Amino acid sequence: MNKTLYSIAAWAILAVLLGSWLGSTIGWAVFALGLLLMVLISGMQLQKIRGWVRDLHQPPPVSIGPWDEILAPVYRQLKADREQIASLNRGIEAIMLAAEALPDGAITLDESMGLQWCNQTAAEHLGLNLDTDMHHSIFNILRAPEFTQYVSQNKWDSPLLLHTEQAGLDKSLLIQLSPYGFGQFLMVTRDVTQVEKLETTRKDFVANVSHELRTPLTVLFGFLETLREHPADSFSVEQRERYEQMMFEQAQHMQAIVADLLTLSTLESSPPTEGxxxxxxxxxxxxxxxxxxxxxxxxxxxxxxxxxxxxxxxxxxxxxxxxxxxxxxxxxxxxxxxxxxxxxxxxxxxxxxxxxxxxxxxxxxxxxxxxxxxxxxxxxxxxxxxxxxxxxxxxxxxxxxxxxxxxxxxxxxxxxxxxxxxxxxxxxxx
The missing domain is CATH 3.30.565.10 (Histidine kinase-like ATPase, C-terminal domain)
Known part of the structure; x- marks a missing residue:
C-alpha cells in the first residue's frame, strides 16, 4: 500500500512540475498516463498472482510491487502449515504402522458398533475385509450369540473367549472391548489357539503320567499288601519268587518311565549344543x-x-x-x-x-x-x-x-x- 501511495505521489509531483513548465494540460496528461501505467502494471501483477494461486506449493512471483509485502507472510504461513501437516501425517503413518505391527488384532468401532478400521492381524483373526466391511455392524460380521451378549454389557472388565472357524480351521480368540474417545470403541483380539492346545497337552500329559504310573504302582501295592497280610509260611518259595519277579518288573517299568521323562525334559529345556x-x-x-x-x-x-x-x-x-x-x-x-x-x-x-x-x-x-x-x-x-x-x-x-x-x-x-x-x-x- 505504501509503495502505491509513493508511486501516485511521484507521478503527481512530476505532473505539477511539467504542468508549471509546459502547461496544465500537459501536467494532467502526464498524471493520467502515470495512473494508466500503474493500472496496467497492477493488472499484470494480479495476473501473476492468479497463476500462483493455482499452485500454492510454489513460491510467490517476485517483483509484484505492493503485493510483495502481502504475499510473503501468506506464503511463509502456508509453508509452515504444509510442514506441520506433513509432520502430523508422518506421525499418523508411524502410528498406523505400529498398529499393523501389533501381534494382537485391533478394531475401531463407531457408536453404533460399525466397523471403522482394523489392522491386518484382526482381519486374519475374524476374516475382515475393510473394502467391503467398513461401516457395517460388527454384529453382522461376527455372528456369535456369546459375542452379541458380551458386547451388550455396560462394562467389559474381562475378555471373552470365543471359538470360531476360519478356512476350515478352529480358532480360539480372546476379545476385549473398551470405550474410547467420544462414543467410539476399541476391540482387541488375541489368538490363543496354540495356548489352548498347549494347555490341553499339559493336562493330557499329567493325566497320562498318572495313568502310566498308577498301573505298576497298583500291582506293587497289591503284591506288597498280600505279602504283608499273610504269614511268611503261607507262600511257597515258587510263589514268593514269582511275586518278587513281578514286583521287580513293575519297578523297572516305573524306573524306565521316570528316566524317559527326565530325558524328554532335558531335551525340551536345554539349548542344542554344537557338538x-x-x-x-x-x-x-x-x-x-x-x-x-x-x-x-x-x-x-x-x-x-x-x-x-x-x-x-x-x-x-x-x-x-x-x-x-x-x-x-x-x-x-x-x-x-x-x-x-x-x-x-x-x-x-x-x-x-x-x-x-x-x-x-x-x-x-x-x-x-x-x-x-x-x-x-x-x-x-x-x-x-x-x-x-x-x-x-x-x-x-x-x-x-x-x-x-x-x-x-x-x-x-x-x-x-x-x-x-x-x-x-x-x-x-x-
Whole structure:
C-alpha cells in the first residue's frame, strides 16, 4: 500500500512540475498516463498472482510491487502449515504402522458398533475385509450369540473367549472391548489357539503320567499288601519268587518311565549344543548288540552301514534315538521277522538312518500321532512289551536338535520303516 501511495505521489509531483513548465494540460496528461501505467502494471501483477494461486506449493512471483509485502507472510504461513501437516501425517503413518505391527488384532468401532478400521492381524483373526466391511455392524460380521451378549454389557472388565472357524480351521480368540474417545470403541483380539492346545497337552500329559504310573504302582501295592497280610509260611518259595519277579518288573517299568521323562525334559529345556563329529556307525553297532540280545535269536537282522559317515552333535542324544527305533522294531516284529538297519548318505549330501521291520505295522490314522507322549497305537501290546510310550517323542526331539526329521512309513499288517534324515550341514565324512 505504501509503495502505491509513493508511486501516485511521484507521478503527481512530476505532473505539477511539467504542468508549471509546459502547461496544465500537459501536467494532467502526464498524471493520467502515470495512473494508466500503474493500472496496467497492477493488472499484470494480479495476473501473476492468479497463476500462483493455482499452485500454492510454489513460491510467490517476485517483483509484484505492493503485493510483495502481502504475499510473503501468506506464503511463509502456508509453508509452515504444509510442514506441520506433513509432520502430523508422518506421525499418523508411524502410528498406523505400529498398529499393523501389533501381534494382537485391533478394531475401531463407531457408536453404533460399525466397523471403522482394523489392522491386518484382526482381519486374519475374524476374516475382515475393510473394502467391503467398513461401516457395517460388527454384529453382522461376527455372528456369535456369546459375542452379541458380551458386547451388550455396560462394562467389559474381562475378555471373552470365543471359538470360531476360519478356512476350515478352529480358532480360539480372546476379545476385549473398551470405550474410547467420544462414543467410539476399541476391540482387541488375541489368538490363543496354540495356548489352548498347549494347555490341553499339559493336562493330557499329567493325566497320562498318572495313568502310566498308577498301573505298576497298583500291582506293587497289591503284591506288597498280600505279602504283608499273610504269614511268611503261607507262600511257597515258587510263589514268593514269582511275586518278587513281578514286583521287580513293575519297578523297572516305573524306573524306565521316570528316566524317559527326565530325558524328554532335558531335551525340551536345554539349548542344542554344537557338538562334535560322532561316528554313528559305532553307535549303531553297539545298539545292534543290545537289540540282538533283546531279540534272543527270534529275529533276522540285515545291516547296511557306512562306517565313514559322521554326524555333528551329541553322542548321548544320538544313541538314545538310534536305540529307540531299534528297540521298537523288535517289540513290534513277530518271531522270525526281519529287521533291516541302514546308515547311508543321500544325493544331496545328507545322511539317513533307517530301521525297517516286517512287524504288525501301523494303521494310517495312528501315524500322525505316534510321536505324541504316551500315545500308543496298540495299547495292550505296548505295555506287554515294556514300552513307556515316550521313545518316539524323545526321538523326534533329538531329530529336531540335530537338524533332522523323523519320517514314518508303514502298512498295517505288513511292516514299518522309521527314518532319521539328517541335513547336509550336520554330515561329516572320515
Amino acid at each position: 562334535r563329529p560322532v561316528r554313528v556307525s559305532l553307535i549303531i553297532q553297539h545298539a545292534l548288540e543290545q537289540a540282538k540280545a533283546l531279540s534272543n535269536g527270534q529275529h533276522q537282522f540285515v545291516e547296511n552301514i557306512d562306517p565313514a559317515l559322521c554326524i555333528v552333535g551329541s553322542e548321548n542324544e544320538l544313541t538314545s534315538a538310534i536305540s529307540n527305533l531299534l528297540t521298537n522294531a523288535i517289540r513290534y516284529t513277530p518271531k522270525d521277522g526281519t529287521i533291516t538297519v541302514s546308515w547311508y548318505s543321500t544325493e544331496d549330501g545328507g545322511a539317513c538312518y533307517s530301521v525297517q521291520d516286517t512287524g504288525i505295522g501301523i494303521a494310517p490314522q495312528d501315524i500322525p500321532r505316534l510321536t505324541e507322549r504316551f500315545y500308543r497305537a496298540d495299547k495292550g501290546r505296548s505295555r506287554a512289551t515294556g514300552g513307556t510310550g515316550l521313545g518316539l517323542a524323545i526321538t523326534r526331539h533329538v531329530a529336531m536338535r540335530h537338524n533332522a526329521e523323523l519320517l514314518i512309513q508303514s502298512q498295517f499288517g505288513t511292516g514299518s520303516m522309521f527314518t532319521l534324515r539328517f541335513a547336509p550341514l550336520r554330515v561329516r565324512t572320515l
